[in-house]
Amino acid sequence: MNALCRLLLANLLLAAALALHAETLQIVDDAGRVVRLAIPVQRIVTLAPHLAELVFAAGAGNRLVGASAHSDHPPAVAKLPVVGGPGRLDLERILLLKPDLVLAWGSGGQQLDVARLTALGIPVLVTEPQRLEDIARHIELIGRLAGTGYEAMRAAFQVREALRGLQNRYAGRAPVRVFYEIWHTPLMTVNGRHIISEAITLCGGRNVFADLAPLTPTVTMEALLAADPEVIVVSGERAQRDRLLAQWRGASRPVAAARGHIYFADADLMHRATPRMIDGIRQLCQDLEQARH
Known part of the structure; x- marks a missing residue:
């Protein structure tokens, strides 16, 4: 059994163990894919810099175990293992990190990476921020998945209030x-x-x-x-x-x-x-x- 196969087996066993003590959730991501995962998630990997920021904004920064290249905010992200970027994802490193959730960016050219990770049995959630409201929505979603709903709702409320204030000020x-x-x-x-x-x-x-x-x-x-x-x-x-x-x-x-x-x-x-x-x-x-x- 080669190293990649051993890592895959270890990840599958970990996922099975976590599933025994967690709620199983089925959701549809922004790419229209049905994703099943056990919540609350414990180990998150992000494939775009803004997604690492959103994890911290949702109060789940302590669940983030790996991030993509150029992830630099907040400063704590820079200390995490780098899993590569678009076109050069390090699958072996991701498997070593044993994530129970990978967050991907729909417009980031990561369709092939998403397919590879999904084939390896790793839950991947594709996000696509098309409207300003999606910033708050994604924060709330991450909070729901990580079990940090209160912190996430508070951060999402602040985003919506700031946008509402700008709308009121510059309307007309x-x-x-x-x-x-x-x-x-x-x-x-x-x-x-x-x-x-x-x-x-x-x-x-x-x-x-x-x-x-x-x-x-x-x-x-x-x-x-x-x-x-x-x-x-x-x-x-x-x-x-x-x-x-x-x-x-x-x-x-x-x-x-x-x-x-x-x-x-x-x-x-x-x-x-x-x-x-x-x-x-x-x-x-x-x-x-x-x-x-």
Whole structure:
């Protein structure tokens, strides 16, 4: 029996032992898959950085035993074993960690990894944050699975209250046409189904490429000039802020560049569907408000 087979057998025995002392739950995940698992789960592995954050937000950080590459918040996550990232998942390490739940990200290109883990008998729950409400929903779901429902409900309530406060503050503001840049060469943005687009709408903005079909479409400069946004929001790492903004400054078109309405969005906040996204949205709303004056 090779090492992988021994690990698989050990995981199956552990799952069977836990099932004797736990409630069996059957749920449908965001990919429409039926997942059966014993709750409360004791050992969680996450396959995307935002999922590790959500586990901690749900009060289940002590159940997290492994996380994907680039998981760095809260700081305690950085001390956990790294199980790889998209396209390079370390199945053997995951088996060694003996998880009774793996959390995956639907848009993270992990379909093959999900299939492999499921075939090995490991429960995998696929999550897909499409709306801002999903941040709170996923926190509550993790809390339910980990037996930390009270902490999760409290965190979810805080997310919903913060979003409601922003909605009340910026509802009725004059609409502003926004181009949100997630990559510069080639130009890439988000469509109207993306969670970031909902954040733009929450702030009173109008995503100029909302009608495009791909979730993260590539657009030409000609298309951007035709859309003529009043605001350009450039996203990226904080350390690259000045360089990213400089790529647009001094341009005479579109109107956003001509008027100096170029703003920066911290991708660490805006590109992770976690409670910290509220901070990114709050800054976005302030930027759009400044552009109105």
